[in-house]
Amino acid sequence: QVQLQESGPGLVKPSQTLSLTCSVSGGSISGGAYFWTWIRQQPGKGLEWIGSISYSGRTHYNPSLTSRIIVSRDTSKNHYSLSLSSVTAADTAVYYCARGVEIPIASVPNWFDPWGQGSLVTVSS
Amino acid sequence: QSALTQPASVSGSPGQSITISCTGSSSDIGSYNLVSWYQQHPGKAPKVMIYEVSERPSGVSDRFSGSKSGNTASLTISGLQAEDEADYYCCSYGGSSTYVAFGGGTKLTVL
Numbered sequence: 001q002v003q004l005q006e007s008g009p010g011l012v013k014p015s016q017t018l019s020l021t022c023s024v025s026g027g028s029i030s031g032g033a034y035f036w037t038w039i040r041q042q043p044g045k046g047l048e049w050i051g052s053i054s055y056s057g058r059t060h061y062n063p064s065l066t067s068r069i070i071v072s073r074d075t076s077k078n079h080y081s082l083s084l085s086s087v088t089a090a091d092t093a094v095y096y097c098a099r100g101v102e103i104p105i106a107s108v109p110n111w112f113d114p115w116g117q118g119s120l121v122t123v124s125s
Numbered sequence: 126q127s128a129l130t131q132p133a134s135v136s137g138s139p140g141q142s143i144t145i146s147c148t149g150s151s152s153d154i155g156s157y158n159l160v161s162w163y164q165q166h167p168g169k170a171p172k173v174m175i176y177e178v179s180e181r182p183s184g185v186s187d188r189f190s191g192s193k194s195g196n197t198a199s200l201t202i203s204g205l206q207a208e209d210e211a212d213y214y215c216c217s218y219g220g221s222s223t224y225v226a227f228g229g230g231t232k233l234t235v236l
Contacts (some may be wrong), residue, residue, distance in 0.1 A: 047163070047171065047214050049225035060224050096128065096170055103159060108224050111161035111176035118170050 001029050002027040004097045006119035012091075018084040020119060022097030023077075030055050034043045035100035035109035038071060038082045040093040041118075048093075052100055052109045053080055060108055087123045094118040128153065128217055128226035142203040144229045147215030148196060153226055155196040159218035162191060162200045165230075166211045174213075175200060178200040202233070210235040 008020035013125060022036065029036050035052035042048070051061040051071045061069050065084070073080040097116040100109025127139070130148040137143040147160065154160055158178045161185050163171035173182055175191035178198060188203045202209055219226035 046230040047216075047227045050228065052225075059133075063222060064223075101176070103218055104223070106218065108218065110159050110218055111173055112163075113173040113176075113182060115170040115172070 002099060002114055004099065004114060006095060006097050006116045008095075008121070010120060010122060012087055012121060012123050014088055014123055015086055018082070018087050018091060018121055018123070020082045020095055020097075020121070021079050022081070022116060023079045024099075025078070025117035029073055029078055029080060033102040033104070035060070035102060036071075036073065036080045037095045037098045037100040037109055037112060039098055039112070039115075041096070042090070042093045050082065050084075050095075054102070054107070058107070074121060076111075089123050092121065092123045094120050129217060129228035130224065131213075131215060131228040133229075134232045134234065136207045136236055137202075138236045139205050139207065141205050142201060143205060143232045143233065145200045145202075145213055145215075145233070147198045147200070147217075149198070149217055149226070150196055151221045153194060153196075153217045153223070154198050156220070157218045158193065160191065160193060161187065161216045162189075162198075163214045163216065164209075164211045165214065169209045171214065192210040205235055207235050209233060 037052040038050040070083040098112040162175040165171040179191040214229040
């Protein structure tokens with residue numbers, strides 16, 4: 001049974017870089033047709049896809065965030081990471097990592113299961 | 126502003142059925158059978174209830190069903206139970222530029 005767990009600082013200063021890691025257990029991030037994904041939820045708001053990295057290392061990013069995002073992976077540690085630069089208060093959110101199932105026709109993530117428990121990151125000075 | 130439009134809230138009494146709609150466009154829902162639905166209880170991570178429009182993951186009650194017509198997908202919950210009270214989000218493949226689109230979410234209240 002695959003399980004995901006987010007980790008990282010809960011407080012980041014404006015203009016700095018937010019960094020989170022998702023540790024995966026029960027399965028390899030370089031196996032299977034999956035996209036290892038970051039999704040966030042601002043307080044009281046809906047879900048927003050941030051970006052994904054595939055089993056082969058291919059990345060896809062939300063067009064509205066692409067200039068500030070890097071999603072990377074460390075297969076030796078079986079974890080993947082999110083780096084979001086130049087953060088503002090609008091980036092305050094619960095950040096979830098989730099496994100995305102690949103759409104064969106397009107090699108992008110489709111539906112997401114399982115999810116991590118979420119990590120609240122607050123941007124404030 | 127979400128790419129997919131959901132009603133902000135719906136409600137129903139125990140035992141009744143409710144339907145939540147999710148309206149997109151010919152670029153997403155209308156072109157692909159790649160709609161998923163998620164249930165989120167307060168303070169918890171979302172849980173997939175439906176994928177590929179109408180498929181149910183193992184362990185999800187058959188009271189939950191999905192369908193699609195044109196640019197609109199729907200989630201139907203039959204035999205409403207108190208535990209169904211939660212927020213529900215739709216999600217669709219958004220095409221080669223958007224990739225993943227979520228709806229704004231619908232709060233289901235069980236009266």
